[in-house]
Amino acid sequence: MTAAPVAVLLRRLQARPGGTDDDEVLGRCEGGALAIALELGERLDAPVVAIAVGPARREDRVLAMALRAGCARALRIDDSEVGEVDYLGLAQVLAGAVRHAGARIVVCGDRSQDEAAAAIGPALAELLTWSHLTRVRRVAVEGDAMLVVREADAELQRLRAAAPLVLCALAPPVAAVAVAVAPDDDDDEADRRAARRRKRARTATSIEEIDLADLDIEPRAIAPRRTSAGKLRAVRSKGGAVLSASPEDLVARLRADPLLVVGAPAAAPAPDGPDDPVEASS
Amino acid sequence: MPIQVACVLVHIEADGDQPTPASREALGEGRRIASTSGATLYAMIAVAGSGGDPRRPTRAETLPPYAAQAAAGATHAALVEAVGAGGADKIVFVNVDGDTRPALWATVGPALAAACQHLRPVLVLLPASAGSDDIGARLAARLGAAYVHQPVIEQGPRGEVVLSRPVYGGGWRRRLSLDDPDRAVVVALAPGRRPARGSDEAEVLLLDVRAERDPRVSLVDATAAEGAPLARARVIVTGGGGVTAASWPLLVELAAALGGEVGATRALCQRGVAPAAREIGVGAQRVAPHLYVVCGASGSAAHLGAVSAEAEIVAIDRDADAPILKRASYGVVGRIEDVVPRMLAALRPGAPS
Structure with a gap:
């Protein structure tokens, strides 16, 4: 009997709000999530379902990539009624999609490269009332449980966790970067282009598009989460760095700022010696 | 109000x-x-x-x-x-x-x-x-x-x-x-x-409330992680793709002279120039230094997304149009092999300020 699906949450990397990054398709953590999900799928003999929220023109490239990498199914949730909601609004949509897919393990990136808020996985777990672990480096299957290696502040923790479970993956280790998706390897450029077109045509038909109604989600239910996201503003250029004429001049500027305390300890200052202690008001 | x-x-x-x-x-x-x-x-x-x-x-x-x-x-x-x-x-x-x-x-x-x-x-x-x-x-x-x-x-x-x-x-x-x-x-x-x-x-x-921990998650063991000092370092010197195996030791020396730690972008770690445990970036180590010296790195979102917004960035790059110089507070244009030894000399005790 095939195990319940493993879901992997993916999102096209954005260079600016609403604008894709032409150089990179997946963020580093999403790449780690895909690698872990595919490995778990193999170990558990479970199909892997890739899930993304967003328009076809943005997300289908990611989902097609996931299908080529070995995912059995791809779901895209149309977000035309979602608007700009915060982490919890998006997690509500994703929770509906995970239930729709029937998954009992979800792997997602620990944080996106653009917003880096590190919020979706834990919020999704809360809505599903599942366990979750963040900062996941590696996962092994151990009987009915997972043995998860988690990177904490100064240590690597090994934790045993049982499904249902949300795992938030870090970037794959440097040596294993090529795991997720191998490029097409035809010799001739024309053949390669034709093969890519064929693949796109094939995979586009296998991406299932669903909307909020399919997930029994009322757009009204997530609309209030628009005010919690915060306001997004473009940063006005400050005109760039103050350029120094020479390395010696740079050191002198840093000393004057003063950004340099040569020979200072590498760690943060001791807690009982603040520069500007604030007295309690009570 | x-x-x-x-x-x-x-x-x-x-x-x-x-x-x-x-x-x-x-x-x-x-x-x-x-x-x-x-x-x-x-x-x-x-x-x-x-x-x-x-x-x-x-x-x-x-x-x-x-x-x-x-x-x-x-x-x-x-x-x-x-x-x-x-x-x-x-x-x-x-x-x-x-x-x-x-x-x-x-x-x-x-x-x-x-x-x-x-x-x-x-x-x-x-x-x-x-x-x-x-x-x-x-x-x-x-x-x-x-x-x-x-x-x-x-x-x-x-x-x-x-x-x-x-x-x-x-x-x-x-x-x-x-x-x-x-x-x-x-x-x-x-x-x-x-x-x-x-x-x-x-x-x-x-x-006095009921607060049950999640019984489905338990710690097996914990071991010290490599690269741990980066997380709380106040000064970090980081090398990017423009750093070579020959110039990497200069960055290590500069970090030591500044009382800080040395870090690297993913590109540099992938080339095997810097240890993987020194990688700074989204999905790797996040840092919050007071002073962040970037040598030969473009300053991509994947790199700077892991650096605290309050860090003062100082860039050393041979390209005067490098994007990192738009993000940095201070910078100097030049080859790492030329700039860093002169910074080290200027930092030595007794050097003219």
Whole structure:
């Protein structure tokens, strides 16, 4: 009997709000999530379902990539009624999609490269009332449980966790970067282009598009989460760095700022010696 | 009119009978906000104990709100003293069934949520730690609160607390004001805040609620991680794709001369020039130095997304049009092999300034 699906949450990397990054398709953590999900799928003999929220023109490239990498199914949730909601609004949509897919393990990136808020996985777990672990480096299957290696502040923790479970993956280790998706390897450029077109045509038909109604989600239910996201503003250029004429001049500027305390300890200052202690008001 | 902030709550992670350095910093930030907004600063500590009676409802009005104050204070006297000295007005202990370490949602999250549901803070501050990464967003989701990860905290024009953070590689900022009394905000702080000094006379309370840890998650073991010093380093010299195997030792030397640590981008680690444990980037190590010297790196979102918004960036690059020079505060154009030895000479004791 095939195990319940493993879901992997993916999102096209954005260079600016609403604008894709032409150089990179997946963020580093999403790449780690895909690698872990595919490995778990193999170990558990479970199909892997890739899930993304967003328009076809943005997300289908990611989902097609996931299908080529070995995912059995791809779901895209149309977000035309979602608007700009915060982490919890998006997690509500994703929770509906995970239930729709029937998954009992979800792997997602620990944080996106653009917003880096590190919020979706834990919020999704809360809505599903599942366990979750963040900062996941590696996962092994151990009987009915997972043995998860988690990177904490100064240590690597090994934790045993049982499904249902949300795992938030870090970037794959440097040596294993090529795991997720191998490029097409035809010799001739024309053949390669034709093969890519064929693949796109094939995979586009296998991406299932669903909307909020399919997930029994009322757009009204997530609309209030628009005010919690915060306001997004473009940063006005400050005109760039103050350029120094020479390395010696740079050191002198840093000393004057003063950004340099040569020979200072590498760690943060001791807690009982603040520069500007604030007295309690009570 | 800024809203009246009645209650600010800080989660304290303890190491033995002392708060962790990151928790002291979070207390300091909480003290500053509470002092300027007239709020009471609560410090919440989850401790291993028997927990509340599971047969009793956890609704506050049906419970004696606080009990066994003296017992909690006596058991954790050193911790109480340190947290009081760190600026807390009130210290709230919540018992958790089982071990509270490592700090994860599975271990202490439900206890923290119970304290928040009882005290109803407008602002919850979490220390800069991997534990807070695990706890923060889930706590916010349970409370229906907004969640802000590692923001810069400022005062708005009306005296309100404003949380802002760079997104999309620093080209945009997301900004949230504490101007809605019905919307709580959970904040996971960045490292590098200043601790504060309190009155040493915090009131100690034991919150009698049911807080069961997640039995489906358990710690097997923990080992020291490579590259750990980067997380709390105040000065970091980082090499990017423009650094060669020959110039890497110069960066190591410059980091030592500045009393800091050396880091590397993913590109440099992939080439095998720098150890993988030194990688700084989204999905690898995040850092919050005071001074961040970048040598031969473009300053991509994947790299700078892991560097605190409050770090002062200094760039050394051979290309005067390099994007990193638009993000940096100071820079010098030149080859690493030429610039760094001259910086080292200028940094030597007795060098003319």
